[in-house]
Amino acid sequence: MPKWPDDDVILFDGVCIFCSRWVRFVAKRDTAKRFRFTPIQSDYGARLARTFGIDAGDPDTNAVVHGGEVFMKSDAALTVLSLLPGWxxxxxxxxxxxxxxxxxxxxxxxxxxxxxxKYNTCFVPDADLRARVIE
Known part of the structure; x- marks a missing residue:
């Protein structure tokens, strides 16, 4: 499996309401601001998706890069949750x-x-969260 140079990056579907709520859930609980987020619809997110074999046009998973490795599906969700304070x-x-x-x-x-x-356009975060989004 290829490596990714950035760590603690969550790839998500930016037009998916559930996925965007997941990002807000994580951001609110991530008091250390360890995680950054990238919508699959962004250039950076699409490159990350291609690297790990995720179809950017029809993503079936979110993903998280942690420790230089990518985790997908339930491994991604559990990895993120287990790294949040109190979780x-x-x-x-x-x-x-x-x-x-x-x-x-x-x-x-x-x-x-x-x-x-589903949103018609990619989810737009508030200013605080926007500082943690990689596009």
Whole structure:
């Protein structure tokens, strides 16, 4: 698997309402401001997606680069959550085998627009969060 030079970057679907809420959820709890965010619709996000084999036109996962490695699907969500203050307990969920976790993740990902909706244009964060967005 290729490496990525930037660390603690979360790749997300910027037109997905659920994904944008995920970004706001993480940003609010990330008091150390460790994570940065990039929409897959940005140049930087599209390059990151291509590097790791994610279809930027039809993304089926968010991803996080941590420790120079990329984590996708349920591994991405659990990695991010387990690194947030007060959420380290989430790491016990890594004990659930990925073949059981990822199908649930994929089911939600495939239906995210239908369930949660979709923005017409890419999510625009407030000024504080915008400073943590890489485009």
């Amino acid at each position: 380290s307990w989430v790491s016990v969920l890594f004990a659930v085998p990925r073949p059981l976790r990822d199908p649930i993740y994929s089911l939600i990902a495939r239906n995210r627009y239908r369930i949660f909706g």
